[in-house]
Amino acid sequence: MMTLKEVQYLIKHIEQGTLEEKEDLRNEREKKDNIQRIVLKLIEEFGELAENIRKNTRFNGKNIKGTIEEEVFDVFYYTIAIANEYGIELEKVFEIKDKINQEKYEREFSLEEGRENYKKKIYKKSEY
Known part of the structure; x- marks a missing residue:
């Protein structure tokens, strides 16, 4: 990826x-x-x-x-x-804008938490 x-x-x-x-x-x-x-x-x-x-x-x-x-x-x-x-630099802008949106839309998780959750699911699938 x-x-x-x-x-x-x-x-x-x-x-x-x-x-x-x-x-x-x-x-x-x-x-x-x-x-x-x-x-x-x-x-x-x-x-x-x-x-x-x-x-x-x-x-x-x-x-x-x-x-x-x-x-x-x-x-x-x-x-x-x-x-x-x-x-x-889109990665930087993505992080900055995501923090604003997380607060604005009262989202329960951060970008980093979502990323970690994704990694866990991917690694879990690859264990099978």
Whole structure:
């Protein structure tokens, strides 16, 4: 399983077209244009997701094309690409925002408690 940090790294390099580390030499206009491109792609993917939800088109284990699963991935991809453009570390933001939501929605458990519970269940299943 990949961490959010690893996913962000991968998408950054997919967008750059190389696994090599390279300095961002784009000017502000080029950065703005790229963000607009990504946002438009995100909106497009949301539309496709909505259509597939309406049709309840699910992945059948053979062809993912045109399914809810494919479109959820695409929305996730472009959301992360936007975070990358702004230098947002999603793991840090996730922890900060989760603490706010835990209090706001009076949730009984923290992110860390949920994570530990998940690990226990996974390890328990692998014992069989």
